[in-house]
Amino acid sequence: MHVLVAGILILLVLLIPFFFFGLIIGLIMNGRTMIKKEGRRIANLLPMFAGLGFLLLFIAGIAQGLTINSPLLWVVYFFILTVIAYFTFFFITFLVSTFIYQYNFPRFNQDFIIVLGSGLIGERVPPLLASRLDKATSFFWQQADKKGKHATIIVSGGQGADELTSEANAMRKYLIEKGIPENYIIMEDQSVNTLQNMQFSKAKMDxxxxRYNSIFTTNNFHLFRASLYARKAGLKSQGIGSKTAFYYMPSALFREFIAIVMMHKKVHLIIIGFFIFLSLQFWHFHYSYRGGNKK
Incomplete structure (x- = not known):
């Protein structure tokens, strides 16, 4: 048994280079897919940038390993690796939390269902937003069938500069076409971000x-961050996620991660400042040690 476990561990270690280069190739290829399907927007290029960044890091590591008598480069490289290790750990924590949030099953006793907006194409509801509305519609009818209780759906989203109507109005029309009675729909058409979605929808319900029970619907990759904003708005509301196209997930997760990092940017800046302090201490110790040897 011990031999088998040792063999598996050795095999996993040997496969690490293949996993690393597989990740690089996968991210770059996903970036190309995003460009073809979603256009050349910066957000869609994130997977490709990440893949190229890992590749450059690997090349820089090889170059640093070949560098002779360059302690400054070692300190810089140490700092970069420390920051990457920190954010990698944070990213893994984020992925685990996002995965756990997929398995949230609210009870069929809801008074309100909030649908978070995600942008329109002119005045048309795009597939991403349609999936959120379809999830809300499904829950609406399931609860009505099982409990005989109809929840009120709050469609939340203002009008963007490139949109011909508010997201809330477009969502309202979509729900009516799907068979939701208009008297069970409330529009919240002033919000411009997820936090405001939660705050303004809460005001409508209050x-x-x-006292009431509420849930919100969004895409599965957005559940975790939306839940953080719900708490920040003082809203005790669980989320249910709609499925997202597989090719879209890497880019979406990178964007969500960056958004969550920015939510706590002061904390991260303090930690990075601590890493800089450690690197400078290492640099100071190195030169003090060398100076002591010369004496």
Whole structure:
């Protein structure tokens, strides 16, 4: 048994280079797919940038290994690796949290269902937003069938500069076409981001009743961050996620991760500052040691 476990561990270690280069190739190829399907926007290029970044890091590591008597480069490289290790750990934590949030199953006793907006194409509901509305529609009818209770759907989203109508109005029309009675739909058409989606929707619900149960629908990759904003808005609301095209997930997850990092940017800047301090201490120790030897 011990021999088998040792053999598996050795095999995994030997496969690490293949996993690393496979990740690089996969990210670059996904970036190409995103460009073809979604256009040449910066957000769609994130997987490709990440893949190229890992490749450059590998090349820089080889170059650094071949560099002779360059302690400054070692300190810089140490700092870069420390920062990457920190954000890699944070990214893994984010992925685990995102995965766990996929398996949230709210009870069929909801008074409100909030649908978070995600942008329009002119005045048309695109597939990404349609999946959120379809998820809300499905829950609406399931609860009505199982409990005989109809939830009120709050469609939340203002009008962007390139949109011909508010997201809320376009979503309202979409739901009506899908068979949702208009008297069970409330529009919140002032919000411009997820935090405002939560804050303004909460105000709508608070104005109707003092105590209520609510959920929100969004895409699965957005569940974790949306839940953080719900708490920040003082809203006790669980989320249910709609499926997202597989090719879209890497880019979406990178964007979500960056957004969550920016939510706590002051904390991360303090930690990076601590890493800089450690690197400078290492540099100071190195030269003090060399100076002591010369004496």
């Amino acid at each position: 104005a109707i009743m003092e």
